[in-house]
Amino acid sequence: MLILIGLGMKFDDLTLQAVDYIRGADVVYIDTYTNIYEDYSKLIELVKSKKYKLAGRNDLEGDSISRIVEEASRWNVAILVPGDPLIATTHEALRVEAVRKGVKVVVVNGLSIATLAFSRTGLHFYKLGRTITLTYNRESAEYVVNAIYDNISRGLHTLVLLDIKVEESKAMSIPEAVEILLESDKKGVLGERVAVGIARLGFSNEFIVADLTENLGNYAYPPPPHSIIIPGDLHFMEIESLRYNCRLPIGVYEKLAGGRI
Amino acid sequence: MLILIGLGMKFDDLTLQAVDYIRGADVVYIDTYTNIYEDYSKLIELVKSKKYKLAGRNDLEGDSISRIVEEASRWNVAILVPGDPLIATTHEALRVEAVRKGVKVVVVNGLSIATLAFSRTGLHFYKLGRTITLTYNRESAEYVVNAIYDNISRGLHTLVLLDIKVEESKAMSIPEAVEILLESDKKGVLGERVAVGIARLGFSNEFIVADLTENLGNYAYPPPPHSIIIPGDLHFMEIESLRYNCRLPIGVYEKLAGGRI
Numbered sequence: 001m002l003i004l005i006g007l008g009m010k011f012d013d014l015t016l017q018a019v020d021y022i023r024g025a026d027v028v029y030i031d032t033y034t035n036i037y038e039d040y041s042k043l044i045e046l047v048k049s050k051k052y053k054l055a056g057r058n059d060l061e062g063d064s065i066s067r068i069v070e071e072a073s074r075w076n077v078a079i080l081v082p083g084d085p086l087i088a089t090t091h092e093a094l095r096v097e098a099v100r101k102g103v104k105v106v107v108v109n110g111l112s113i114a115t116l117a118f119s120r121t122g123l124h125f126y127k128l129g130r131t132i133t134l135t136y137n138r139e140s141a142e143y144v145v146n147a148i149y150d151n152i153s154r155g156l157h158t159l160v161l162l163d164i165k166v167e168e169s170k171a172m173s174i175p176e177a178v179e180i181l182l183e184s185d186k187k188g189v190l191g192e193r194v195a196v197g198i199a200r201l202g203f204s205n206e207f208i209v210a211d212l213t214e215n216l217g218n219y220a221y222p223p224p225p226h227s228i229i230i231p232g233d234l235h236f237m238e239i240e241s242l243r244y245n246c247r248l249p250i251g252v253y254e255k256l257a258g259g260r261i
Numbered sequence: 262m263l264i265l266i267g268l269g270m271k272f273d274d275l276t277l278q279a280v281d282y283i284r285g286a287d288v289v290y291i292d293t294y295t296n297i298y299e300d301y302s303k304l305i306e307l308v309k310s311k312k313y314k315l316a317g318r319n320d321l322e323g324d325s326i327s328r329i330v331e332e333a334s335r336w337n338v339a340i341l342v343p344g345d346p347l348i349a350t351t352h353e354a355l356r357v358e359a360v361r362k363g364v365k366v367v368v369v370n371g372l373s374i375a376t377l378a379f380s381r382t383g384l385h386f387y388k389l390g391r392t393i394t395l396t397y398n399r400e401s402a403e404y405v406v407n408a409i410y411d412n413i414s415r416g417l418h419t420l421v422l423l424d425i426k427v428e429e430s431k432a433m434s435i436p437e438a439v440e441i442l443l444e445s446d447k448k449g450v451l452g453e454r455v456a457v458g459i460a461r462l463g464f465s466n467e468f469i470v471a472d473l474t475e476n477l478g479n480y481a482y483p484p485p486p487h488s489i490i491i492p493g494d495l496h497f498m499e500i501e502s503l504r505y506n507c508r509l510p511i512g513v514y515e516k517l518a519g520g521r522i
Binding site for chain 2 (some may be wrong): 006008011012013014016018019020080083085086087089090093095096099100109110111112114115116118119120123125126127128129130131132133150156167182202205237240245252258
């Protein structure tokens, strides 16, 4: 059996079902490369009685897929993934290959930034437009800004995920991202719009702040993972949420509530 | 302190953090009206040593908000909500009012259909366009179909949530929804597109199936909650996922993989 288990962001995000499946597994791979996780030590404490491996990209992708599927045909193999195990597309090839080979697959879902970002800020999930990743590849910036324009034109919010390259110890920060976005903003509409900076969402030192995009780079954020939401049209209740959940400065709040930005 | 706790869909979806906060609460409200939850009995077992209430709309909205905030200024008050506590907009007014009154608020996130629907099917979350609810109000059907058209024109997927009125013991089924959608499909484009029917997502009797929309009403689904995804453009890996995760019939799969629909 192949068991894909989402870890959420920190140890306490484990579901009861995840704990059960981890306890029942014969072999455990801990994905250490697709995202940043707060607390590997408690996780290792939980699995230490069994065969486990801190797994890099080479252990879980490409040629490793058929090896893991073969292993899962004989043992209970658990793959532990930060966040939800399948919201990023990384491990879908592994799942499909297992099903194709007749190996049973269980998915144990975990908390994902995709919903947490809305739940924590109070912005409305049903107004989420296309989600997009801003990468270090400069060509992506234009693509991202166009996606934001398109979402804004339809009144929709954009969740901008910032590049993470765990294996290179590299992750984009909100100030870096703001600089890239404003440089690529040919229409010059983003600077004076409100945006939300989200740092270490769901970690114990989570930091969320709303401000004009042009000011969003000026805050002292804890280390990545970072992401940004660029809201589309705002319901009055969302404006309250930005003020009370996301510390929107009072001056900006008053302009926004008064319809002056 | 006000603690908003997401339950996910079933008891085993509780996170370790949720269990801790429920154990530490003085007063517990269990939201029984915003969504369907598989397993109230185990939850009541967990909270039974303290003051708890199965809460309807009147207990948590409108005039009750200031009463609960006042209670939370003196005690640890936990509100237990199926799914994630804030992905629907229902309880946001309660949170904002608490923060406004200086009462500490903790959000303990839970699994949400918004991400599970993508994680389980293998469709790509980053291609999710605007999410929309199909209600029993017939006027909503036209709005929903237009949102689907708009998403399709951008290559994006549409998550269609189906109406649930728990307090009236009424919930829309996939066959009902398919009939409404096809009737409102003025352009006649939906029938021969592939769609995914998702019943009791995350429950122990979860049932997911992909087929042409015009055939999607013909399956024997377990009872609601139900929802539907209408995909936009499909990556070849997503087509594999529809076949291997969602039982897309082989004939439809071959047409789809061959670019013939």
